[in-house]
Amino acid sequence: xxxxxxxxxxxxxxxxxxxxxxxxxxxxxxxxxxxxxxxxxxxxxxxxxxxxxxxxxxxxxxxxxxxxxxxxxxxxxxxxxxxxxxxxxxxxxxxxxxxxxxxxxxxxxxxxxxxxxxxxxxxxxxxxxxxxxxxxxxxxxxxxxxxxxxxxxxxxxxxxxxxxxxxxxxxxxxxxxxxxxxxxxxxxxxxxxxxxxxxxxxxxxxxxxxxxxxxxxxxxxxxxxxxxxxxxxxxxxxxxxxxxxxxxxxxxxxxxxxxxxxxxxxxxxxxxxxxxxxx
Amino acid sequence: xxxxxxxxxxxxxxxxxxxxxxxxxxxxxxxxxxxxxxxxxxxxxxxxxxxxxxxxxxxxxxxxxxxxxxxxxxxxxxxxxxxxxxxxxxxxxxxxxxxxxxxxxxxxxxxxxxxxxxxxxxxxxxxxxxxxxxxxxxxxxxxxxxxxxxxxxxxxxxxxxxxxxxxxxxxxxxxxxxxxxxxxxxxxxxxxxxxxxxxxxxxxxxxxxxxxxxxxxxxxxxxxxxxxxxxxxxxxxxxxxxxxxxxxxxxxxxxxxxxxxxxxxxxxxxxxxxxxxxxxxxxxxxxxxxxxxxxxxxxxxxxxxxxxxxxxxxxxxxxxxxxxxxxxxxxxxxxxxxxxxxxxxxxxxxxxxxxxxxxxxxxxxxxxxxxxxxxxxxxxxxxxxxxxxxxxxxxxxxxxxxxxxxxxxxxxxxxxxxxxxxxxxxxxxxxxxxxxxxx
Numbered sequence: 001x002x003x004x005x006x007x008x009x010x011x012x013x014x015x016x017x018x019x020x021x022x023x024x025x026x027x028x029x030x031x032x033x034x035x036x037x038x039x040x041x042x043x044x045x046x047x048x049x050x051x052x053x054x055x056x057x058x059x060x061x062x063x064x065x066x067x068x069x070x071x072x073x074x075x076x077x078x079x080x081x082x083x084x085x086x087x088x089x090x091x092x093x094x095x096x097x098x099x100x101x102x103x104x105x106x107x108x109x110x111x112x113x114x115x116x117x118x119x120x121x122x123x124x125x126x127x128x129x130x131x132x133x134x135x136x137x138x139x140x141x142x143x144x145x146x147x148x149x150x151x152x153x154x155x156x157x158x159x160x161x162x163x164x165x166x167x168x169x170x171x172x173x174x175x176x177x178x179x180x181x182x183x184x185x186x187x188x189x190x191x192x193x194x195x196x197x198x199x200x201x202x203x204x205x206x207x208x209x210x211x212x213x214x215x216x217x218x219x220x221x222x223x224x225x226x227x228x229x230x231x232x233x234x235x236x237x238x239x240x241x242x243x244x245x246x247x248x249x250x251x252x253x254x255x256x257x258x259x260x261x262x263x264x265x266x267x268x269x270x271x272x273x274x275x276x277x278x279x
Numbered sequence: 280x281x282x283x284x285x286x287x288x289x290x291x292x293x294x295x296x297x298x299x300x301x302x303x304x305x306x307x308x309x310x311x312x313x314x315x316x317x318x319x320x321x322x323x324x325x326x327x328x329x330x331x332x333x334x335x336x337x338x339x340x341x342x343x344x345x346x347x348x349x350x351x352x353x354x355x356x357x358x359x360x361x362x363x364x365x366x367x368x369x370x371x372x373x374x375x376x377x378x379x380x381x382x383x384x385x386x387x388x389x390x391x392x393x394x395x396x397x398x399x400x401x402x403x404x405x406x407x408x409x410x411x412x413x414x415x416x417x418x419x420x421x422x423x424x425x426x427x428x429x430x431x432x433x434x435x436x437x438x439x440x441x442x443x444x445x446x447x448x449x450x451x452x453x454x455x456x457x458x459x460x461x462x463x464x465x466x467x468x469x470x471x472x473x474x475x476x477x478x479x480x481x482x483x484x485x486x487x488x489x490x491x492x493x494x495x496x497x498x499x500x501x502x503x504x505x506x507x508x509x510x511x512x513x514x515x516x517x518x519x520x521x522x523x524x525x526x527x528x529x530x531x532x533x534x535x536x537x538x539x540x541x542x543x544x545x546x547x548x549x550x551x552x553x554x555x556x557x558x559x560x561x562x563x564x565x566x567x568x569x570x571x572x573x574x575x576x577x578x579x580x581x582x583x584x585x586x587x588x589x590x591x592x593x594x595x596x597x598x599x600x601x602x603x604x605x606x607x608x609x610x611x612x613x614x615x616x617x618x619x620x621x622x623x624x625x626x627x628x629x630x631x632x633x634x635x636x637x638x639x640x641x642x643x644x645x646x647x648x649x650x651x652x653x654x655x656x657x658x659x660x661x662x663x664x665x666x667x668x669x670x671x672x673x674x675x676x677x678x679x680x681x682x683x684x685x686x687x688x689x690x691x692x693x694x695x696x697x698x699x700x701x702x703x704x705x706x707x708x709x710x711x712x713x714x715x716x717x718x
Contacts (some may be wrong), residue, residue, distance in 0.1 A: 013513045020508060020520045027523040027582070031530065033548070034538050051548040098426045105419040113427075118705075120434060121636075122698040124643050124670050127690040128437025130444075130677060134367050135437065154429030161632070184411060185418035214531030217645070221678075232533050243541060250534040261529035262522070265590070 099163030343369025502588025
């Protein structure tokens, strides 16, 4: 059977590989372009020969960290890191807790809450931005990184569906067995379910870290002082003539995330797939 | 109605003196029953909330209805009312009121439970026991209090605020210190009928729907196709090929978008190559580049979103029932048959919720055209361009140009469209109706 199809099978393999290489090229080329641009010597996009710079050096990176008078990149970087880490810790905690509760407990308000969050999710994301801005002026939190963390983490539980889907797949029998053995709900959660849910915790932590890491609308609205900018806002303020600096800044901020993704991609796939099937 | 009244009367008769005390002063009953700390805690809570209401809460609620009565006048030195803050703090006061009522009920129920325990001749629960009950049976209350409060203040309150703004005349010239007023449905009439807004609205709406459908379909099938391609038995080095989409997935979206903008700009590499070969520079994202810009948007969005769909599809495809495919092979089903009759239905079933959220995400995809072609205002459009989606228009109107009430009305329209579409699909979907089948 297989032998008869020899030629077609060969063609099939060929076409598959051609397609795969094409896909790899399409995804890789823009990244390569950006990375090489960050090492360009002149810094301006106009001096490039086609896609790539004519001369290479580390000048852009050096300027990125030393020439901070107008564009204080190191400061922006630490601001971003602070906001992302803070929202990651608080936000993940709240999401996991919410998702677990919604998955495991039957109570009167459960269905209304689920429907409510769904409805809330359908409003355009920054519809309430103006109100958030006004609210923050009332709480005296304009120009405050903690204010950003507060908003990101407070909104995080709305995205509980994937995580709930994951918890739905852990058999309830485990909980009941533990309950018979006299464990309280709190113990069941921390001692039994949490260790089982590593993939989804990783997924949650990663998504709640990357969202503030790359968001620009909220910081742009709430941070009016240059030294409080996050990298996204700062890079947007860069000029077209500063292309190499933009590229260097982008590469520097993308690298940690990319490494994280590659290390954790297995967890991500598991968490996402299990959550989404039932999500 | 009468029933409730009767029950309240019965409840009043059977409750003890201490419970009655609790009905008037929070925590008084608990205090008399000997639970001093708890009683004082309840009482302090009540004091705080009452202090809030007397210092500003009642005024805020009144302000919610009037939206301010005295207009500021610099000549006379009158510091007028700020209608918008009044509206916001008015909503906040309603939320505090709701929390207060909940606490009050909690307090009475707590006192009642104490009464019952004593009537049954049991001891009152110790604090430690009460805490463990709270962490056990009432775990969901303990767990959800903080998330719900956060969402209430930072998500529900702003959304309610914007919904209400849609029914006022806030925006344009009428911003504080001028007084804002309730105007009913006037903004929606303007949006659908007034020559200033209506043509732009319907043009953008048409493109928006086209965009959402096209890009969702494109991303979905590209991601699924890629996953199937990588699944093939003949492919060696799957991890290697998978690394490239993951790389694209990992790069923050705004970087990708800005990079693509540079790539297609006048001085960008593509135009340099064209010029270098003797051609004319093309304004891919220029004023008159309607369809090229739209196409580029579609493809760039595909570049950004395909990897996540691919990862998801990879995970789900791994759970396929392989025996079905063997059976199909024996029955002589070709590859296309297998895909359309087995893979696709399975995938659609499993990912329907994701598909819906993708659709909504694309319908409201703000970033793509904000970065690629932001800030353009074209003829024939009111403060928008021909690639802008409703959400971009909303941003232009409300954040850049102060048309708050019209912006709010648009967001309500967006909400109505997306919610009707997705509720219809979602409620019918098996993954919602049969939520518990796999447990």
